[in-house]
Amino acid sequence: MAAVMIGIDPHKASHTxxxxxxxxxxxxxxxxxxSGGQAERLLDWAAAWPERTWAIEGAGxxxxxxxxxxxxxxxxxxxERVLDVQPKLGARVRLLAAGDTNKNDPNDARxxxxxxxxxxxxxxxxxxxxxxxLKVWSRRHRDLGRMRTQVACRLHAVLCELxxxxxxxxxxxxxxxxxxxxxxxxxxxxxxxxxxxADFAEDLRQIDIRMxxxxxxxxxxxxxxxxxxxEVFGVGPVIAATLIGGAGDVCRFASRDHFAAYNGTAPxxxxxxxxxxxxxxxxxxxxxxxxxxxxAVSQVSHRHSTGRAYYDRKLAEGKTPKEALRAxxxxxxxxxxxxxxxxxxxxxxxxxxxxxxxxxxxxxGSHPRHRLFGKATPGP
Numbered sequence: 271m272a273a274v275m276i277g278i279d280p281h282k283a284s285h286t287x288x289x290x291x292x293x294x295x296x297x298x299x300x301x302x303x304x305s306g307g308q309a310e311r312l313l314d315w316a317a318a319w320p321e322r323t324w325a326i327e328g329a330g331x332x333x334x335x336x337x338x339x340x341x342x343x344x345x346x347x348x349x350e351r352v353l354d355v356q357p358k359l360g361a362r363v364r365l366l367a368a369g370d371t372n373k374n375d376p377n378d379a380r381x382x383x384x385x386x387x388x389x390x391x392x393x394x395x396x397x398x399x400x401x402x403x404l405k406v407w408s409r410r411h412r413d414l415g416r417m418r419t420q421v422a423c424r425l426h427a428v429l430c431e432l433x434x435x436x437x438x439x440x441x442x443x444x445x446x447x448x449x450x451x452x453x454x455x456x457x458x459x460x461x462x463x464x465x466x467x468a469d470f471a472e473d474l475r476q477i478d479i480r481m482x483x484x485x486x487x488x489x490x491x492x493x494x495x496x497x498x499x500x501e502v503f504g505v506g507p508v509i510a511a512t513l514i515g516g517a518g519d520v521c522r523f524a525s526r527d528h529f530a531a532y533n534g535t536a537p538x539x540x541x542x543x544x545x546x547x548x549x550x551x552x553x554x555x556x557x558x559x560x561x562x563x564x565x566a567v568s569q570v571s572h573r574h575s576t577g578r579a580y581y582d583r584k585l586a587e588g589k590t591p592k593e594a595l596r597a598x599x600x601x602x603x604x605x606x607x608x609x610x611x612x613x614x615x616x617x618x619x620x621x622x623x624x625x626x627x628x629x630x631x632x633x634x635g636s637h638p639r640h641r642l643f644g645k646a647t648p649g650p
Contacts, residue, residue, distance in 0.1 A: 274319035277355075277383025278312075279375050280304075280332045286375035287312055289319060290383045299376055309340055325386030327378070329354035329395040330518075337395045352395040359385035359392075393522050400495055405515030407488045411508055412557070414484060418477045425470035432463055443475035496616075499609045502602065503575050504568030512561040513606055520610040526603070533558035535596070535603040550596065559599075562606070566598045577602070 274297060276289045283304055289297040300315045302308045316322055329337035329352070340352050363381040364373070386392050425446055430436035432453055438445065450468055455461035489507040492500060492514075499510045516533075523529040530536035534554025540547050569577025577598055584594035 273321040274316075274323070275383045275387045276316060276319075276322055276324050277360075277379040277381070277386065278324065278326045278336065279360075279379040279382060280327060280336055281375070282332070284375075285312075285336055286379045287315070288376055288379040288383055289316070289322070290380060290387070292387070294384055294387070296380065299379075301375070304336075308336060312340070323351045323353060323386070325353045325355050325382050325392070326395065327355050327360055327382045328357050338398060340395075353386045353392050354395040355382050355386050355389075355392060359389050393519075396519060400491070401515055401518060403491050404488075404495065404511040407484060407491055408508060408511035408515050411481065411484045411488055412512075414477055414481045418474065418481065421470055421473045421477060425467060425474060428463055428467040428470060432460065432467065443471045443478060446471035446474065495613075497609070497613050499606055499613070502565065502605055502609065503572075503577060504565035504602075505606075509561045509564055512557055514610070516555050516558040516561070517610060520607070520614050523607070526607040529607040530600055530603045533562060533603055535559065535562060535600045537596075562599050562602050563595075565602050566595055569598065569602075570595065 274289050274291060276287055279286045281304070285302050285304060285308060287300045287302070289299075291297055297319070298315070300312065302311045324340055326337050326340075328334075337352055337354065360378060360381040363384045364377065367381070422441060425441065426436055426439075429441075429446070429449065433449060437449060446467065450464055450471070453460070453464055455464050485508065488511050492507045492510050495514065497510060497514060499505055499513055500507070505513070517523075517529070520529075523532065527536060531551075532554055534551045534556065536551060537548035538551045538553070540549050566577065569575045570581050572578060580601060581594050581598050584597050585591065589597065
C-alpha cells in the first residue's frame with residue numbers, strides 16, 4: 271500500500287485534491303481549475319510524495335477526463351496507481367465520520383481518500399478502450415429513443431386536437447404527414463395546430479434517420495468487438511453494446527452472483543430470525559437491468575425459444591408471470607456473464623470469477639438456428 275493516498279473531488283470547473291497518510295492524517299491540499307494543464311499541476315504538487323496513489327471519485331463520470339489524463343502520464347508505468355472510487359463510498363465515510371463534518375470540496379476529497387484507503391471494493395481506473403466505444407454509441411441510441419418518445423407524445427397530443435380519436439400509438443412520420451394532408455383547417459387555430467403537427471412529424475423523421483445511422487454504428491462496433499454475447503437469444507447489437515459497455519471489465523466481478531447483484535437481477539434477502547424472505551431488487555445498474563429485461567421479453571414472445579420453455583415451466587410450478595420473468599432474467603444474467611468471461615479469456619485477460627454454468631443457464635442461451643442480428647432481437 272502506498273504511503274500517501276491522494277483523494278480528488280472532481281467538478282466541472284475545478285478539482286480539489288487532498289493527500290492523507292496511512293493514519294488518515296492530512297498532508298496537503300490543492301485546488302486546480304479544470305483546464306488542459308490540470309494533470310501537470312497535480313503531478314507537480316504531488317512530487318513531494320513519491321509513494322502515492324490517486325483516488326478519483328467517479329473516474330467513469332465527472333472525473334473521467336482527469337483520470338484519463340493521469341493515466342496518459344504513464345503513472346502506472348512508474349509504479350503508481352489510479353483508483354476509481356464510487357461516490358457512495360465517499361458518502362458513507364462522511365456519514366460515519368466522527369463529529370460534525372461540513373460538506374465542502376476538501377472534506378469530500380478527504381472522504382474519497384479514506385474510502386480508497388480502507389475499502390475493499392476499490393478498483394483500478396482503466397484507460398479507454400473499445401468497451402468505451404460501445405458505451406458511447408449505446409448511450410447515443412438510448413438518448414435518441416427518449417427524444418423520439420417525447421416528440422411522438424407531443425405529436426399525439428396535437429393530433430388528438432385535430433382528429434377524433436387521435437392516431438395510432440405506433441405512429442410514424444409518414445403516417446402523420448398522410449393524416450395532415452387530409453385535414454383542411456377551418457380557422458387560424460386549426461391552421462396553427464396543423465403547422466405544429468407538421469413540425470413534430472419532421473422532427474420525428476429526422477430522429478428516425480439519426481437512430482438508423484446510430485444503429486449501424488452500434489452494429490459495426492459490436493462486430494468489431496468480436497463478442498459472443500450476441501449469441502444469446504434476444505440480444506441484438508444495441509442490447510449487446512449496452513451489456514458490454516455497462517459491465518465494463520468483467521474481471522472485477524468475483525462470480526456470476528456478484529454480476530447479478532450489480533445488474534439487479536439477484537433478489538435481496540430481507541430475512542429475520544427463522545423467516546427467510548427475498549424480495550425484488552431495485553438496486554444495481556438499471557440500464558443493464560433493462561437490457562436483460564428486453565432480452566427476456568424477446569425470449570418469452572417467441573414460443574420456439576428455450577427461454578419460453580423455461581418461463582412456462584416456472585408458471586407450471588406455481589409462480590406468477592412476473593416471478594417467472596424475474597427467474598428468466600437471472601438465467602440470462604448468468605449466461606451473459608459466462609459469455610463475457612469467455613470473451614475476456616480470448617482477449618488475453620484472466621477473469622477472476624467462476625465461469626458460470628452454461629448448461630444450467632441453457633434456457634437463456636443461444637438458439638442454434640437464431641443469431642442475434644435476426645428477427646428475434648427486440649426493437650429499441
